[in-house]
Amino acid sequence: MKIRGGLSGIVERIPEIKGKVLPPPYPGILLLTLSSLKQSPLCVVTEDKEKLGEDISGILKDVLSLSEKNTVEVAAAIERKKFSVLVLSPEDLEIPFPILKGREIKRGMYLEWEEFLKLLSDWGYERTEFVREKGEFAVRGCVVDVFPVGESVPVRVEFSEDEVVSLRNFDPVSQRSINKINSVVIHPRDPEKGKVTFGEVIKEFPWIGEGGNLIDLSPEGKIFRFEVAPYFERDFKNFKEHLKKLDGYTIYFLSSSPGEKERLKELLEDEFPGLIIEEGYLSRGFIIHDTRLAVFTEMDLFGRSLRKREKIEIKTEPLETLKEGDLVVHEDYGIGVFEGMELLKVGNTETECAVVRYRDNARIYVPVYFMHRLSKYIGKEDIEISSLAKGVWERKKRRIKESVKEIARELLELYTRRKKSKGFACSPDTLWQREMEALFPYEETEDQLRAIEEIKQDLEAPYPMDRLLCGEVGYGKTEVALRAAFKVVMDGKQVAILTPTTLLAEQHYFTFKERLERFPVRVELLSRFTKNREKEILKDLEEGRIDIIIGTHRLLSDDVKFRDLGLVIIDEEHRFGVLQKEKLKKLRINVDVLSMSATPIPRTLKLSLSGFLDFSLIETPPPGRKAVETEIIHWNDGVIREVILREVERGGQVFFIHNRIETIEGVRKKLERIVPEVSIGVAHGRMRSKELERVMRDFIEKRYDVLLSTAIIEAGIDIPNANTIIINNAHRFGLAELHQLRGRVGRSPRKAFCYLIVPERMREEARKRVFAIKQYSHLGAGFKIAKLDLEMRGAGNILGKEQ
Structure with a gap:
């Protein structure tokens, strides 16, 4: 025991x-x-x-x-x-009770390689590229990875001719070996049922x-x-x-x-x-x-709703997920084409190597222990692969270094100015800070805790923070931001939280109010929902009676003045326009800035990946979260009716996105004809604020089965009971928008669905975007989608002086 x-x-x-x-x-x-x-x-x-x-x-x-x-x-x-x-x-x-006929595999035993593969196939094991789940196996040269039913971790079986020379457990996420073992028992995936029951046994x-x-x-x-x-x-x-x-x-x-x-x-x-x-x-x-x-x-x-943390956490895809034909970059040899893994025999030792092809069909073999020198290429696809001719890659790197020298100096000056700028260093956590964090009603993921610690270190440093927090929709970025805001307020400073929409501003306002109600912290909302109190709010903000102000780009207006602004939090930074970002840039020298996004814009992501911006990543989903099943369909009355009724009949609600206000009324009439038995609410940005607020409140309180809306609901709306979203004309949206819209569903343990309605013919670029969203529908795909956006669109003129 x-x-x-x-x-x-x-x-x-x-x-x-x-x-x-x-x-x-x-x-x-x-x-x-x-x-x-x-x-x-x-x-x-x-x-x-x-x-x-x-x-x-x-x-x-x-x-x-x-x-x-x-x-x-x-x-x-x-x-x-x-x-x-x-x-x-x-x-x-x-x-x-199942009849257990097992086959024990021991280190050093004689076992024909082909016989072992046949045994796994006959016993119902599924052959895959990489082993992730029980009942799967994968083959690479003389190495067979298998996840036996009845075992808690998979096993790597290594053969030399027809002898088992090594048995090791390995991590199904990182694919790295954990420890050596002497034996393992393989059981059939679907065993024969016996005549006795578990009760008798x-x-x-x-x-x-x-x-x-x-x-x-x-x-x-x-x-x-x-x-x-x-x-x-x-x-x-x-x-x-x-x-x-x-x-x-x-x-x-x-x-x-x-x-x-x-x-x-x-x-x-x-x-x-x-x-x-x-x-x-x-x-x-x-x-x-x-x-x-x-x-x-x-x-x-x-009163926490605690759940035990899963042993295996879902992370972004490792290098092992490279597919044959992918472009890769080797530190010493440049850009080449990945051609797969091969076992190479040198003397008496066999080593697994990555094969990379360069210009003129030249190849290099990279042993697994040097794989850290290899990374997946991110950028435009139409790029020439490198030559292995002596000095070519080094000369190219030297030319690039020369061309960026001047702009690098300017960037360095900007960041040196920030580091030298006299920022405010926050005090260590107070007792109230610890008490507030202890009242969080869920268990933090390890990624959340790491991001919180990184941000606190920045806030306690004597120079201004400029950090990007990248985390999947619903992975807990708001709680991280709330703790940062509270820390700054505890030192008598003010916090401004900038959101792209009034609906998201209101949602943040209610979240912050509820979490901080036990503490002497005043939180206010500045948006079209608070028009009648605007003068009072602006006056109190300037005189320091408001600690945290939440609003849209209205916060960037000249009449919004702070007594002592310490931190600016920008939610969904990719949704703000160029002029708004220019105003934000002026703040960056003097105050702490925390930007948050599920899918940052390509330039921001490139700066982060290049080390110009400090970067925190939340990759781990909350316990119980399931991936949203994503399907591409053409407009079909019967399919749309079936999708809506299936969700409504299981007690859920549906988002239907149509992003053209001029024709949204016509779509409402169509839906009323297709599914006359459901109630439909309409929401868009030209509605009066009170009317929009009423519609959203009615949908949250389940007075409507379907919310027909423009992309106004894209950012931050959290309605766990809505678990199906239908996006009309999905080909007209960008990658980040589609990912954000899909993120409106799947916020409860219930299975969620996303349907992308597209025409039968569309442009190649639009087709790529839509199919990318379907491909990357697993948990934690937001960061991958942002990287894909960087590949498809490029980083923009990241080195131009206008940037």
Whole structure:
């Protein structure tokens, strides 16, 4: 039995219960399970399977939860007794136990390479380019990657003639080897179902189940009192009072992450030195009075909707995703064509190499351990590949260096001026800062925490910040910006948040108001929604009574004056025009600037990738987020009717985007004819602000099934119940616009759909854009789309003096 670090004290202080019957209220089943761990491995049958599975695995390692999809994995663990706790529902007991015929592969054994590949195919394994999921295998020379069902990580099998010379586990994301192993058992992907059930098989193990009203029916058992920890509703004062009443108790607080653990220590350790704060997970805390044990969780204190972080996080595509024919750049030899991977034998050693072709069919072979010198080419496609003739690439690099010398000097002067400019250095985090961050109702991803730390370091430096925060739609950029804004306000400075649309400004306003309501921070909105209060807002802003002002380009007007502006946050920077950016540029010398985008404009991205702009990237999706399924269709009344009704019938709502105000009324009539049974609201930029606000509010409150809108909803509108979007004339939109529009759906755990309506004939460039959006529909594709935009459009005149 493997207990997660620091939590053994909890398990030790739960009294032993020998009965198998317990009261219905959760966490009774959890406590009984923890008290029975000496009998490990242990099986638990409960209606609360999901909750118990998460809670137990927050304290123990090797916890399994049975489902129809992982019967082989669970059956293999049962046969090998390689688990601490198996959690099942009563229905799971009837699942047939699979017949496990496995093939053990050992290092050093004789095994014909072709026989092994045939075995994998016969057992239902799917051959792919790279192994990512269970049940897949890939072949590269004498190396076979396979992800066996029943295993938690894939395996790399290396052959030399017909001998298995190496077995290694590897990371399916980075494709890098992790550790060597001696053997692995391969099971069929879809095994034959046996005649016995899981219910019959687990009888040989100690097990417990639900029912009745007593904890223990056995004579020697002991009934003990426990209570569920109360909800404190983010009230630190009330929580501290409760801790004082538990004098003499051993008190644990479980935090969701190392960063949260440190924050809680700073908030509570001085006042309660005996409090034990450990990293772990439980859905609710409990108090056992007999053994004077109290365990509290973030759910008890903050009401957080915590989810355990996935082990494998989705990142942008690694170098290994290069396809044959892609252009690549080698540091020493220049631009060539990637022709795939080959095994090269040098003496007695075989090494895997990337093959790159240059002009006149010359080739170089790059060993995997020198792959860091190779990168995918980003730029226009019509470029000549380099020659390997002596000195050609070096001369070309020298000419480029000469041509950019002058502009590089000017850029250097600009950034030197910024570094030398007397910026304001923020103080280290205050107690209020730590308390505000602790009240965030979700668990931050590692990328979010890294971005927050990078921005805080910039803010605490004595020169102005200029950083681009690039993160997928809905990946948590707003929370990062909010923490930066609060930090600046804590030092008496003001913050301006610039958005491209009034709707996005309003959404940010409500988010900031709600998160900061417990603190003495005044947040105001300046947009056409606040016309009647404009004079008062402008006066209070100039006199310093407003801490955070949120608005559109109206904030750049000459009559908007600040008492002490410290930070400008620009959301969706690619949506602002040239004149607006010129005004923003003047701010950049003196104040901190944070730009945010899911798909930055090519020039901004190029500057960031080149190191001219500081750059933070959020690549990890929130737990439960699914990719949006994207389809390209032609206008068809029957298909449109089916798509809308399917979403409405599952209780959802639909965005229908038509970006021409002149003809939007005609489209509304068409839709009313095609789907007369649904209610349709219309939104566009020429509507009066109160009318637009009413329509949006009605859609949010589900008074409309379909919102027919222009691209006004592109930026930032967050309506989790809308999970289908139909974009009419999608070929008329840019890559970034299409990606932003698609980002309006898929903001809940429910599967989301995006339909791009295009004509049968369109220009080549438009066709490329639309098919790129369909191709890059996976989670985290925004950064990839921005890079593709850079390839298709080029970076613009990035080195011209007018830039």
